[in-house]
Amino acid sequence: MDTIVDQTQSAIDYAGELTVQLRKGFIVECVLLVAEHPAYASEIITKLEEAELDVVEGTIYPLLSRLSRDGLLVHQWQESPQGPPRKYYQITDYGKAVRIHLAESMTKLNQVIKSLRKEQTNE
Numbered sequence: 001m002d003t004i005v006d007q008t009q010s011a012i013d014y015a016g017e018l019t020v021q022l023r024k025g026f027i028v029e030c031v032l033l034v035a036e037h038p039a040y041a042s043e044i045i046t047k048l049e050e051a052e053l054d055v056v057e058g059t060i061y062p063l064l065s066r067l068s069r070d071g072l073l074v075h076q077w078q079e080s081p082q083g084p085p086r087k088y089y090q091i092t093d094y095g096k097a098v099r100i101h102l103a104e105s106m107t108k109l110n111q112v113i114k115s116l117r118k119e120q121t122n123e
Contacts, residue, residue: 031063032099035073038088064089072098
């Protein structure tokens with residue numbers, strides 16, 4: 001009985017690690033979609049949460065920095081009526097091209113999975 005419990009927990013852990021990897025690319029596309037219009041970090045987080053994507057600041061801030069450094073986003077400081085200036089992020093043309101190719105790849109992968117699942121249910 002312990003072996004089944006151990007295997008189940010191992011499978012859950014392994015699937016969890018894979019899910020983390022899948023989410024990384026998925027979150028990039030989501031951020032690039034939100035940044036179609038200028039948005040500051042807290043606003044990006046809120047929009048992702050409203051779309052029912054669980055995100056934490058510790059993930060988004062480093063991601064925004066990396067996407068900016070890689071040329072997918074640009075940022076601009078703007079005065080805020082409620083406190084210090086805010087850094088607004090917006091997608092670049094390069095970021096749009098990356099987003100399009102990423103979306104195509106994800107769509108194709110999703111179609112493959114759907115096809116394989118359909119084969120499994122038809123057997």
